[in-house]
Amino acid sequence: MMKLLPEAPLPWSQARKRRHFLLASALLLFAPVALAEQIYPGYTWQDLGGGLYVHARVDPLAGPVDGNSTVIVNPEDVFVVDTHINPAAARAVIAKIRQITDKPVTHVVNTHWHDDHTNGNHAYRQAFPEAKIVAHRATLDSLEQEWQAMEDQREEAYRRVAGRDVLAAAEAVQAEDPERAMGLRLFAGYRDALEPELPTMELVYPDLLFDDQLTFTRGARTIVVSWLGRANTDGDALVWLPEEKVLVTGDVLVAPVPFAYDSPMDDWVDTLGRVAELGAETIVPGHGAVQRDARYLEQVGRLLAATVSAVREAGEAGVAYADLDGAVELGELERLFTDGDPLRAYAWRTYFVTPGLKSAWTSLGYPVPEED
Numbered sequence: 001m002m003k004l005l006p007e008a009p010l011p012w013s014q015a016r017k018r019r020h021f022l023l024a025s026a027l028l029l030f031a032p033v034a035l036a037e038q039i040y041p042g043y044t045w046q047d048l049g050g051g052l053y054v055h056a057r058v059d060p061l062a063g064p065v066d067g068n069s070t071v072i073v074n075p076e077d078v079f080v081v082d083t084h085i086n087p088a089a090a091r092a093v094i095a096k097i098r099q100i101t102d103k104p105v106t107h108v109v110n111t112h113w114h115d116d117h118t119n120g121n122h123a124y125r126q127a128f129p130e131a132k133i134v135a136h137r138a139t140l141d142s143l144e145q146e147w148q149a150m151e152d153q154r155e156e157a158y159r160r161v162a163g164r165d166v167l168a169a170a171e172a173v174q175a176e177d178p179e180r181a182m183g184l185r186l187f188a189g190y191r192d193a194l195e196p197e198l199p200t201m202e203l204v205y206p207d208l209l210f211d212d213q214l215t216f217t218r219g220a221r222t223i224v225v226s227w228l229g230r231a232n233t234d235g236d237a238l239v240w241l242p243e244e245k246v247l248v249t250g251d252v253l254v255a256p257v258p259f260a261y262d263s264p265m266d267d268w269v270d271t272l273g274r275v276a277e278l279g280a281e282t283i284v285p286g287h288g289a290v291q292r293d294a295r296y297l298e299q300v301g302r303l304l305a306a307t308v309s310a311v312r313e314a315g316e317a318g319v320a321y322a323d324l325d326g327a328v329e330l331g332e333l334e335r336l337f338t339d340g341d342p343l344r345a346y347a348w349r350t351y352f353v354t355p356g357l358k359s360a361w362t363s364l365g366y367p368v369p370e371e372d
């Protein structure tokens with residue numbers, strides 16, 4: 001069932017309007033608030049105060065979909081959490097760090113193995129050769145097994161088409177298949193950002209591994225890098241600042257729509273419950289807007305639990321995998337997450353429902369036919 005795009009406004013202008021409204025409300029409620037600064041096109045550099053900064057996509061669902069990068073400036077050194085899909089954006093963050101402090105980056109945490117959190121590792125290794133790349137042991141395993149194949153696929157896909165042809169193709173299918181057109185525009189965004197980077201793209205693997213927890217003390221600040229269970233991936237690292245009650249979640253939490261590629265969904269529900277118990281007051285998600293309360297986290301918790309239980313019910317009722325999509329009804333939650341926005345609706349289907357139903361199905365022990 002295909003939803004047609006409304007005549008107007010376009011998704012990005014709609015998103016921008018909402019942001020202006022939110023920004024205006026923030027200025028009224030919490031003045032003075034520094035206006036978001038731009039250090040790389042399409043991203044915002046946000047000062048959270050206390051030496052904490054976040055570099056994030058202006059529109060978290062526009063191509064390339066890229067993870068947030070968090071910078072933690074300590075009394076003697078700097079920690080960075082996640083390094084972007086686009087090495088050029090990582091280099092912009094490095095240049096900005098050098099503007100605000102002469103302290104070196106000593107630790108770069110990869111919250112998980114996906115390339116939108118690890119591609120910039122190389123830029124950090126070049127700029128700060130002494131810096132440790134920190135990750136959960138399962139993240140290193142996945143990087144060793146999956147990263148190169150993923151980048152080879154990317155190179156192959158970009159070699160086959162020119163960017164302008166992708167946009168022309170999007171134009172051509174817009175009327176009869178707007179969802180496909182949206183996918184093509186996203187692809188063009190990836191291609192524009194990453195194609196120039198491919199010749200020098202190289203992964204630097206994590207070299208400081210942990211299983212449960214690493215704790216760093218930096219003056220009055222404590223930085224806890226921990227694993228609370230499998231969630232979005234097998235090795236999700238959380239970065240928790242207990243004094244400031246700031247939590248950087250990686251893709252355990254993604255806004256405005258969660259991503260569920262190959263995620264162990266049943267474990268994720270439990271892990272997210274443990275994450276909520278930390279009592280964070282500021283949550284930097286893996287993608288999307290910084291959260292100032294736990295409402296969005298709870299909303300995602302409800303969604304994951306509802307998805308797993310709906311898939312479980314379908315499985316117990318003997319529904320075949322091919323009919324799972326039609327059997328699982330997430331109507332109210334779908335409205336909550338997509339909010340009538342076509343790009344969010346695309347993300348809902350493509351990044352959450354399709355991979356999430358499959359992940360939930362397999363994580364409950366049901367078989368998926370080969371061709372899927």
Ligand SMILES: [Zn+2]
Nearest residue numbers: 067116251286
């Ligand atoms: Zn991500």
